[in-house]
Amino acid sequence: MPSLCGGRGKCAKCRCQPRGPVTDPTPLESELLSQEELSGGVRLACQARPLGEVEVAIEEEVLEKGGYTEVAVVPEPLLRKAYVELPAPAPHDDLSDVERVRKSLGIPLWAAPPVLRALPSALREAGFRATMTLWDHGTPGEELLAVEAGDTHTRAYGVAFDIGTTSVVGYMIDLFTGREVARSSRLNGQQPWGADVISRATYALEAPHGVEELQAAVIATLNRILADCCAGVDPREVYYATVVGNSLMHHVMLGITPRTIAVSPYVAVTRDPLHVRAADLGIALPNAWVYFLPLIGAYVGADTLAVIMATALDQSEDICLAVDIGTNGEMALGSRERILACSAPAGPAFEGAEIRYGMRAAAGAIDRVRVDEDVRIWTIGDVAPRGICGSGLIDALDQMLRKGIVDPGGRLLARPRLEGRIPGKVLERVAGQGHTWEFVLSWEPRVTVTQEDVRQLQLAKGTILCGVRLLMEELGIGASQISAVSLAGAFGNYVDKRSALGIGMLPPTIPMDRIQGVGNAAGQGARMTLLSRSVRRRAETLARTIDYFELSKHPNFEDRFVESLPFPHPDATGK
């Protein structure tokens, strides 16, 4: 059940309609829910307590539109499979099973207990014809990762995981061909502990077993994704997985406290690339090793590294900018000469969180808005509106700025001040009284953009812009020198580039045709690393050479942040 406030009865995001006996609404619910909702049986999951068997429908729909750029990687698998036909043991040929395999392959090899347990029956099941999966990971001798009866040498799978604060994506890949065989995206199971990394870190630090709970939640999510992806794949034939995520996700997934990341002076426990057995983390892949891409810094995670690799910043002659807008904004600027990265805690507003009618990009979300004589809205799935998602919000805000409904300072003007300056039908939509004006996008069901929503978006876009400006400053370049801007993440695909420039998320002097959405670049980086050992080496080298800073610690942060808050004047961006 999603939650922004961590179950404290403040965010009202955990609305649900329990079927069955529950406790009466609490005062908090009476305050946060409308009379209509209350009489319709809508409740807050954090407040209502079951009094018997209760059924609650939980929405867990995460859409992902395609549109990401396929980066061609020549598969250079980390492992190999070998089919062998061995002589059966006999009174005068009494080598152990392991020695028999070793002799046949002619290489030093070793196996850990789980494989030793599987070996005798796998060999005997098909008359000592079996397939060995071998991995050379720097130990003396290759590791025998798995053994399968019969000839399975053409089948080897891997999974690339992109662990976002909000959603987790898994890509099941054929390690020998690079072909994607399945994909699944699920809400990160850590939702009940808050929408952003700060809430999660707070829980991890304060609850007695906070880290373990958060770890179990994200591992459970991974296992659900694996169940989705393993319809046509035997999990025992998945030998390798890669993981990218921000530093908090990285630490928590490994069961490491994020305290050192969350508390000054903000250092990671480890930034090293790590190989861990999937089984040791509770991941339902009995034979797989999991590779955690290295972190760049305490606040600049493996996800940023993955974005840099997927957008090939490190191989570019010209200076490029990559911005990955998720719950955290990660961004990198540079070229093959030098890359600078930073993390901008933009908050989840662009994902529709902390927004009155905000919702994820799911069916019924308003994702496009135009304001002319009246307001026109488009929804995902062309159904009745249920709320508004990130791209819809930016569209709406851009249109409100263009019409002067919101001024460059971020104030939603009172209706009286707009009379005569906007069409009548649009004017009617400026609703409210006194200090609390809102702009109605849909009357029934009601979806509005409130003054508070505008402020949230303003802080978010200001943070992103501040980050980009500080990166430019550190690299000593102007916006015109940026030859390409990659907008990564689902957001980068959905958002209207004109609207993004319109609200001033990026420096206004960047030409629109240099901006492109590149899809889930973090996931793409994880996929590339899964497929190729030279990409993995590239990641490890890169992680040690990228310069980075934590936005809020930069000496010029406050100045630049304040300068980045105002929205552009509508005239400045043309129309």
Next chain:
Amino acid sequence: MPSLCGGRGKCAKCRCQPRGPVTDPTPLESELLSQEELSGGVRLACQARPLGEVEVAIEEEVLEKGGYTEVAVVPEPLLRKAYVELPAPAPHDDLSDVERVRKSLGIPLWAAPPVLRALPSALREAGFRATMTLWDHGTPGEELLAVEAGDTHTRAYGVAFDIGTTSVVGYMIDLFTGREVARSSRLNGQQPWGADVISRATYALEAPHGVEELQAAVIATLNRILADCCAGVDPREVYYATVVGNSLMHHVMLGITPRTIAVSPYVAVTRDPLHVRAADLGIALPNAWVYFLPLIGAYVGADTLAVIMATALDQSEDICLAVDIGTNGEMALGSRERILACSAPAGPAFEGAEIRYGMRAAAGAIDRVRVDEDVRIWTIGDVAPRGICGSGLIDALDQMLRKGIVDPGGRLLARPRLEGRIPGKVLERVAGQGHTWEFVLSWEPRVTVTQEDVRQLQLAKGTILCGVRLLMEELGIGASQISAVSLAGAFGNYVDKRSALGIGMLPPTIPMDRIQGVGNAAGQGARMTLLSRSVRRRAETLARTIDYFELSKHPNFEDRFVESLPFPHPDATGK
């Protein structure tokens, strides 16, 4: 609760006196228990079922007399500890914890998740003064095995485990000085599944989770031993453990089926030396790796290898014989030139099992017997006799042979045939009627040696002698060329050498002064390996060069076995 028959109500070894409501005696119990026992409340644990709260006293006393030969090993620890004082992180010194340690030590190192989880608090607990335990085990970079707040660099412990079929011994050793700091011996928790390896293997093969149950039982025993030994030692400061045991114990402890060992053509799944994390096996040592010494063959285990090392057969100029008599008899013959080993399934008779009044070497066990005008007995602890242990049995048998009560063919003569040939008081002790004669050692409480007991001992000694003879045959030497005989195991310490020769366990031409008890040589080999990396290398080289055979598979086995069964004529051994 010990059992020979695996709870099938046949061996009557699980006698107990339950206090509380239990079911009535079964027909099996009426048959196996005396009227006296039944009226005294004695029951068989495998038959009686509790009908409420029932208390049962379980004897778990394993005595170990000293007397083993200390083999001087110069400690060459596998790991090292380093105390470091690190600069605390600061805004401009934001290395991760791992990098901070690495930089301070100036070496490449890595850590697995459990240590990464412990690292941040350990460093901060004592202001970044902490002690690192490092182990170079062939991976790229040393492994950071453990981290402790403050200066603990002088403390590093290891445990050597000798996993016997009957009992398990653990030695807690200071890895830097070689000093023994604690020792504990416990019955192997696999007792309920039978006394010998064959019963255990049968259970492992037939029960659905047999291997897992047996594994859990022996691991639980190890953990009890660790609890005994960790009174003055923090288990987190135990970094290394070594394990020796026969091949079945080895496989089962690793959770590997012993099927391939137990079923023709008898091969091991692996004979390799293995390093496994203690935690992965459920052993209560959070920071330790466990080293399994290599096996010599499917039936000749790491215990034999350990005995060879402890008795330094592989370094001897002259040909020596080492015999380890446990539930299985392991033996090796040779010198630095060549060593031959075999395993002799002597059965548990020498340990007092499968013997009517047999018991382990615990308080009340008759351990010495002399027959002159009457019988004189000695018991362990000088208390009233409760039964008879292995050394007592061999003494008794030797005396019975000398007096002609048992003939060289192994027949316990009927009383009428002995009349006039032995003193009257001794004659009275030949009790019974018809075919079932027994020799009474103690009238009250009654302890006897039965005809069946004599046959069990005869089979056991015949097996050992047959093994020694086949080893000599294979090596092409006579008994006179054996310069020293080491009798290993608790048995080797207890047994009267004269009695051992008297019953013909060893070739009669071996002079008594060449025979010596060397104590728990298998455990000693495990200790030596714990302390020194060069001893470990020696073990690994040795395991690959020792020739071995499975006794019962030897082409001359049957002939030699039959020839080895008769007891020596009393005159032949002098008196």
